[in-house]
Amino acid sequence: MAPVTTELTSGARPGTPTLDEVAVLAGVSRATVSRVVNESPKVSPEAREAVQAAIAQLRYVPNRMARSLVTRRTDTVALVLSEPNTQVFSDPFFASIVHGVSAALVDTELTLVLLTARDAREQQKIARFARQGHVDGVVLMSLHSEDLLPDVLSGAGVPLVLCGRPYDGRSVAYVDADNVGGARVATEHLVGLGRRRVATVTGPTDMIAGVDRYTGWQRATADAGRAVDPALVAHGDFTEAGGEAAMARLLDQAPDLDAVFVASDPMAVGALRALRAAGRRVPEDVAVVGFDDAEVARTCDPPLTTVAQPLDLMTGELVELLRRQIEGVAAPAETRTCPTRLVVRGSA
Amino acid sequence: MAPVTTELTSGARPGTPTLDEVAVLAGVSRATVSRVVNESPKVSPEAREAVQAAIAQLRYVPNRMARSLVTRRTDTVALVLSEPNTQVFSDPFFASIVHGVSAALVDTELTLVLLTARDAREQQKIARFARQGHVDGVVLMSLHSEDLLPDVLSGAGVPLVLCGRPYDGRSVAYVDADNVGGARVATEHLVGLGRRRVATVTGPTDMIAGVDRYTGWQRATADAGRAVDPALVAHGDFTEAGGEAAMARLLDQAPDLDAVFVASDPMAVGALRALRAAGRRVPEDVAVVGFDDAEVARTCDPPLTTVAQPLDLMTGELVELLRRQIEGVAAPAETRTCPTRLVVRGSA
DNA sequence: GGGGTCCGTGGAAGCGCTCCCACGAATTTC
DNA sequence: GAAATTCGTGGGAGCGCTTCCACGGACCCC
Numbered sequence: 001m002a003p004v005t006t007e008l009t010s011g012a013r014p015g016t017p018t019l020d021e022v023a024v025l026a027g028v029s030r031a032t033v034s035r036v037v038n039e040s041p042k043v044s045p046e047a048r049e050a051v052q053a054a055i056a057q058l059r060y061v062p063n064r065m066a067r068s069l070v071t072r073r074t075d076t077v078a079l080v081l082s083e084p085n086t087q088v089f090s091d092p093f094f095a096s097i098v099h100g101v102s103a104a105l106v107d108t109e110l111t112l113v114l115l116t117a118r119d120a121r122e123q124q125k126i127a128r129f130a131r132q133g134h135v136d137g138v139v140l141m142s143l144h145s146e147d148l149l150p151d152v153l154s155g156a157g158v159p160l161v162l163c164g165r166p167y168d169g170r171s172v173a174y175v176d177a178d179n180v181g182g183a184r185v186a187t188e189h190l191v192g193l194g195r196r197r198v199a200t201v202t203g204p205t206d207m208i209a210g211v212d213r214y215t216g217w218q219r220a221t222a223d224a225g226r227a228v229d230p231a232l233v234a235h236g237d238f239t240e241a242g243g244e245a246a247m248a249r250l251l252d253q254a255p256d257l258d259a260v261f262v263a264s265d266p267m268a269v270g271a272l273r274a275l276r277a278a279g280r281r282v283p284e285d286v287a288v289v290g291f292d293d294a295e296v297a298r299t300c301d302p303p304l305t306t307v308a309q310p311l312d313l314m315t316g317e318l319v320e321l322l323r324r325q326i327e328g329v330a331a332p333a334e335t336r337t338c339p340t341r342l343v344v345r346g347s348a
Numbered sequence: 349m350a351p352v353t354t355e356l357t358s359g360a361r362p363g364t365p366t367l368d369e370v371a372v373l374a375g376v377s378r379a380t381v382s383r384v385v386n387e388s389p390k391v392s393p394e395a396r397e398a399v400q401a402a403i404a405q406l407r408y409v410p411n412r413m414a415r416s417l418v419t420r421r422t423d424t425v426a427l428v429l430s431e432p433n434t435q436v437f438s439d440p441f442f443a444s445i446v447h448g449v450s451a452a453l454v455d456t457e458l459t460l461v462l463l464t465a466r467d468a469r470e471q472q473k474i475a476r477f478a479r480q481g482h483v484d485g486v487v488l489m490s491l492h493s494e495d496l497l498p499d500v501l502s503g504a505g506v507p508l509v510l511c512g513r514p515y516d517g518r519s520v521a522y523v524d525a526d527n528v529g530g531a532r533v534a535t536e537h538l539v540g541l542g543r544r545r546v547a548t549v550t551g552p553t554d555m556i557a558g559v560d561r562y563t564g565w566q567r568a569t570a571d572a573g574r575a576v577d578p579a580l581v582a583h584g585d586f587t588e589a590g591g592e593a594a595m596a597r598l599l600d601q602a603p604d605l606d607a608v609f610v611a612s613d614p615m616a617v618g619a620l621r622a623l624r625a626a627g628r629r630v631p632e633d634v635a636v637v638g639f640d641d642a643e644v645a646r647t648c649d650p651p652l653t654t655v656a657q658p659l660d661l662m663t664g665e666l667v668e669l670l671r672r673q674i675e676g677v678a679a680p681a682e683t684r685t686c687p688t689r690l691v692v693r694g695s696a
Numbered sequence: 697g698g699g700g701t702c703c704g705t706g707g708a709a710g711c712g713c714t715c716c717c718a719c720g721a722a723t724t725t726c
Numbered sequence: 727g728a729a730a731t732t733c734g735t736g737g738g739a740g741c742g743c744t745t746c747c748a749c750g751g752a753c754c755c756c
Contacts, residue, residue, distance in 0.1 A: 018712055029736040034714060044734060061504075064480040065416040066712035070741045074413070076482070078461075086447050090438040098464065099434045106470060111477050113426075114462030116446065122454060129459050132412040134424070156409075241647055299589055366742055377706040382744060392704060414742035418711045 017058040026054035037062055068133070075109050077322060078138040080126055082117045082149050089116070091238065091266065092294040094141070097163060100315025101139060110136070110323075117149065127152045137322045139163055145206045159325035161318055165208050171333045173325065175317045179209050182307040182340030183216025184223075186261050186289040189305070189342055191224045195259035195287055199232040201246040201271055203263040210238070213263040213291060232257060236267045243267025247274035259287040259348065265294040268304055272347070287348035302346030310338050365406040374402035385410055416481070423457050425670060426486040428474055430465045430497050437464070439586065439614060440642040442489070445511060448663030449487060456671075458484070465497065475500045485670045487511055493554045507673035509666055515556050519681045521673065523665045527557050530655040530688030531564025532571075534609050534637040537653070537690055539572045543607035543635055547580040549594040549619055551611040558586070561611040561639060580605060584615045591615025595622035607635040607696065613642040616652055620695070635696035650694030658686050 023033045028047055035043045036051040043051075054060070068074045079101055081094065102112045113135070117123040130138055130153055137159035142149055145167040153160050154172055162174035190198045200217040203210025214233075221228050231253040234246035243262060247270065250257060262268035268290030272282060280286045282302055290297055293308035317336045324330035367385075371378045376395055383391045384399040391399075402408070416422045427449055429442065450460050461483070465471040478486055478501055485507035490497055493515040501508050502520055510522035538546045548565040551558025562581075569576050579601040582594035591610060595618065598605060610616035616638030620630060628634045630650055638645055641656035665684045672678035 019714095020712080030713080031715075031736060031738095032734085035735090038714085042734060047734080061476075061479050063417070063712050064482060065413045065422070066741090067714075068413040068741095069411070069417055069712080069743085070714045072741085076477075086443060089443040089446065090440055092438055095434060095437040098437065099466075102464060102466075102470070106473070111473055111482075112463075114464070115460075116450060116462070118447075118450075122450070125454070125459055128409075129424075131409050134412060134459075367744095368742080378743080379706060379708095379745080380704085383705090386744080390704060395704080411742050414711090415744075416711095417713085417742080418744045420711085 016063075017060045018063070019060075022051065022054045022058055022060050025058060026050040072133075073326075074134060074136050076111050076113060076135045077105070077326075078113050078115050078126075078130065078135045080115045080117065080138050080140045080142070080149065082123060082126075082140065082142045082147050083144070084118050085237075086118065091264075092296065093264070093292050096294075096311050097141065097315060100311050101318060104315050104319040108323075120148070123147075123149055123152075127156070130158050131156045136326045137161070139318050139322060142166075143207045143209075144204075145208075159322060161322045161325070163314075163318060165212070165335075165337075167206070167208050167211075173321050173330070173332075173334050175314050175321060175336045175338065176208075177309040177314060177338050178340050179212035180216040180219070182291065182309070182342075183213040183261065183263070184220040185216075185340070185342050186291065186305075186307050187217045187220035188224075189344070190259040190261060190287055190289060190348060191220065193259070193287055193348065197232065197254060197257040198226075198259040198261065199234070199250050199254055199257040201234050201236045201243055201250065201260060201262040201267055203236060203238050203267075205235060207238075210235075210263060213261075217261050229254070236263065236270075238264045238267060240266045240270040243270030244274045245270070247271035248278070251275075251278050251280075257286065259289075261289050261291075263291050265290040265292040265297045265304060265306055268306070268347075269296055269300050272300060272302075272304075283346065283348050289342075289348045293343050297343075297345070305345045305348040306343050308341045308343050310341070314338050364411075365408045366411070367408075370399065370402045370406055370408050373406060374398040420481075422482060422484050424459050424461060424483045425453070425674075426461050426463050426474075426478065426483045428463045428465065428486050428488045428490075428497065430471060430474075430488065430490045430495050431492070432466050433585075433587075434466065439612075440644065441612070441640050444642075444659050445489065445663060448659050449666060452663050452667040458671075468496070471495075471497055471500075475504070478506050479504045485509070485674045487666050487670060490514075491555045491557075492552075493556075507670060509670045509673070511662075511666060513556050513560070513683075513685075515554070515559075521669050521678070521680075521682050523662050523669065523684045523686065524556075525657040525662065525686050526688050527560035528564040528567070530639065530657070530690075531561040531609065531611070532568040533564075533688070533690050534639065534653075534655050535565045535568035536572075537692070538607040538609060538635055538637060538696060539568065541607070541635055541696065545580065545602060545605040546607040546609065547582070547598050547602055547605040549582050549584045549591055549598065549608060549610040549615055551584060551586050551615075553583060555586075558583075558611060561609075565609050577602070584611065584618075586612045586615060588614045588618040591618030592622045593618070595619035596626070599623075599626050599628075605634065607637075609637050609639075611639050613638040613640040613645045613652060613654055616654070616695075617644055617648050620648060620650075620652075631694065631696050637690075637696045641691055645691075645693070653693045653696040654691055656689045656691050658689070662686050 019030050019033050023030045032047055033051050036048050105112050115126050117126050139161050141163045165174055165176040202214040218228050234250045236242040236246040262271050275282055275286055282288050290304045290306035293306045297304035297306045321334055367378050367381050371381045380395055381399050384396050453460050463474050465474050487509050489511045513522055513524040550562040566576050582598045584590040584594040610619050623630055623634055630636050638652045638654035641654045645652035645654045669682055
């Protein structure tokens with residue numbers, strides 16, 4: 001009954017021109033329009049020009065779904081933050097990573113989308129999203145040990161790079177800073193300053209960065225020929241408030257401490273406050289070293305001596321590793337550990 | 349030459365089963381499998397069961413690109429943060445919005461992606477992303493006046509809701525807090541406390557929230573029968589450092605001030621610091637009111653009296669308006685202005 | 697008990713795009 | 727000058743899915 005109107009079916013829907021319509025207007029075939037859109041060199045200048053004019057006139061925008069269906073690429077990568085604590089979202093380190101990755105991608109055809117998962121349900125949703133082919137790959141900031149996403153994603157064959165070493169030595173691509181080394185250098189700096197009782201405020205013990213920085217402190221302490229005194233250790237949660245509370249505990253447990261390595265800058269700022277509240281001067285009475293070299297390390301009082309991570313390098317590697325996996329030319333689980341650097345300011 | 353192998357073409361690619369393969373295994377047609385996947389009621393229990401078993405066995409995941417191609421829906425919405433200053437990313441208000449929108453979406457079929465645009469190039473990329481049909485709609489936190497995205501997006505017919513009133517009274521859907529009213533109440537509170545010289549630290553004048561809160565202060569000041577003294581005004585940028593600097597200027601311009609309305613909590617924290625540095629006690633010498641009721645307002649010293657925005661309500665409305673537009677049942681440019689509430693704590 | 701309704705089902709036509717393949721014309725090579 | 731190459735082009739199949747339509751069987755009503 002209904003005649004075959006293949007040619008102009010979509011002409012009925014105004015506002016969304018298709019390849020065919022461009023082809024008709026330009027007087028060429030669909031294939032040629034496709035070539036122009038995809039910048040194939042095998043098109044004569046005249047044809048190219050005609051097509052470009054038609055595209056402009058029709059305000060043609062290619063339909064990505066249709067394209068993806070055949071190319072099996074979406075030109076989209078996701079940066080997934082899998083973390084229950086909303087506040088971590090405002091951690092400057094996270095903001096820097098987002099910024100860096102996004103900057104590394106701006107000159108490519110890839111678009112970055114951010115996904116956050118606060119609980120198992122959201123993790124499921126994200127896993128589905130990725131498995132269904134919405135993205136070509138994912139950079140995962142999976143911070144806690146019990147996270148499901150690394151398994152699900154790599155199991156589903158989604159190209160994946162972790163930002164931060166996986167908690168269990170599973171075989172997966174990752175990029176991380178040399179947290180152990182950085183913490184060690186920070187602690188050695190404190191020891192080298194002649195401090196006798198060097199305490200530490202650690203990060204959460206279910207995050208690898210927390211564990212590694214703690215390990216670095218332990219090693220440096222042992223190397224200095226000192227006992228690892230539990231009274232010199234307080235666990236924080238990478239937040240400013242957590243750092244303040246931990247520092248207060250430390251002051252209580254070990255009133256004679258004269259230096260402290262704090263495993264993140266926000267926590268160090270909290271520690272500074274606790275120290276001030278307790279009437280200790282920094283650095284005279286207590287020397288403080290932080291970690292991250294966040295913006296706040298420069299502006300707080302006194303400015304924070306801290307361990308800087310090479311963020312540009314790290315985000316660059318992150319993107320590089322991911323792209324290689326997407327291209328299919330990467331070894332299964334390449335890893336990078338980037339060197340850190342001590343930045344000496346007023347606090348130690 | 350090559351025989352027609354329509355049936356099993358995709359069988360060659362292991363690991364990504366298609367509808368057809370599920371259909372074959374379940375002994376039904378593609379159409380029936382599709383019905384099961386889409387939870388159509390018109391399927392017999394036996395067929396449904398067989399299909400579900402096949403799906404489980406094959407670990408079948410529908411290909412969203414293929415589905416989108418025909419349904420013209422992606423079940424994805426974007427939250428776009430269009431803002432050059434990376435630091436805003438760590439503004440707790442932004443984090444709260446993300447959290448709220450994402451929470452409002454978790455029980456729906458919609459997935460939220462976050463997109464950030466720091467410059468015109470990234471804005472272009474995002475515009476393309478949206479126009480090409482990657483998302484069903486966008487929530488835009490377009491904070492500055494010269495942003496292109498609202499125009500491009502609404503021009504392209506992408507369902508769009510702004511978070512925050514547009515700078516120029518353009519006709520577009522938005523949800524905003526009653527910034528003018530909130531600022532007014534805050535200022536009136538200060539006046540009601542008997543303060544004679546009520547200053548203000550404003551937000552950036554190219555952001556509508558900055559402008560509106562300033563307007564609220566002006567109105568309240570005028571209503572109190574006082575002149576709007578320029579010496580009582582300093583412009584900040586919504587950051588803590590900016591607030592500190594602005595407060596310092598204020599102290600310089602108007603040493604006799606005895607109260608200040610600060611247009612955001614992070615700035616208020618900065619102001620508190622400047623005040624302490626200048627030896628002024630809060631609230632004895634200078635009463636301070638902030639805006640946002642951020643986490644930090646509770647933990648700072650003294651706790652901040654501040655204007656709370658109904659975040660859950662706002663994010664709920666944001667999602668509601670967007671969904672209605674996506675369904676096609678919304679008036680073109682519905683708007684919501686949500687009431688604010690003064691939270692009195694120690695600082696005023 | 698015959699004609700209507702309802703319901704589950706499968707066939708088939710696309711959605712908009714890419715890309716393989718074949719084709720004719722222009723160019724080169726011996 | 728004929729065969730071989732190159733090059734731009736168009737035809738057409740197919741990516742995996744949804745959905746319209748038609749079909750046959752079970753059911754209902756008078």
